Amino acid sequence: xxxxxxxxLKVVGQDSNEIHFRVKQTTQMGKLKKSYSERVGVPVxxxxxxxxxxxxxxxxxxxxxxxxxxxxxxxxxxxxGGSCCWTPFADKVFLKLETC
Numbered sequence: 001x002x003x004x005x006x007x008x009l010k011v012v013g014q015d016s017n018e019i020h021f022r023v024k025q026t027t028q029m030g031k032l033k034k035s036y037s038e039r040v041g042v043p044v045x046x047x048x049x050x051x052x053x054x055x056x057x058x059x060x061x062x063x064x065x066x067x068x069x070x071x072x073x074x075x076x077x078x079x080x081g082g083s084c085c086w087t088p089f090a091d092k093v094f095l096k097l098e099t100c
Contacts, residue, residue, distance in 0.1 A: 028056030
């Protein structure tokens with residue numbers, strides 16, 4: 001197996017911490033998501049993973065998503081019980097929760 005079968009991805013959380021993964025191009029993203037959630041100690045069901053602004057499904061692969069070496073996956077905590085508005089400022093994300 002050659003190195004071209006693998007891709008290195010950077011997963012960045014809301015706290016700007018990065019975890020690097022080396023996965024096969026054909027690995028389902030659900031496996032990466034589960035591994036990330038175990039490392040940070042947060043249930044995978046409470047996280048959402050985005051690539052290029054689009055939510056990643058468990059059955060998708062880096063190949064299907066046309067990911068390239070060192071691409072970034074963003075991770076956000078799921079918000080429930082209201083709407084969420086965010087504004088990036090100085091590398092921080094501020095949340096304004098509004099309940100109905």
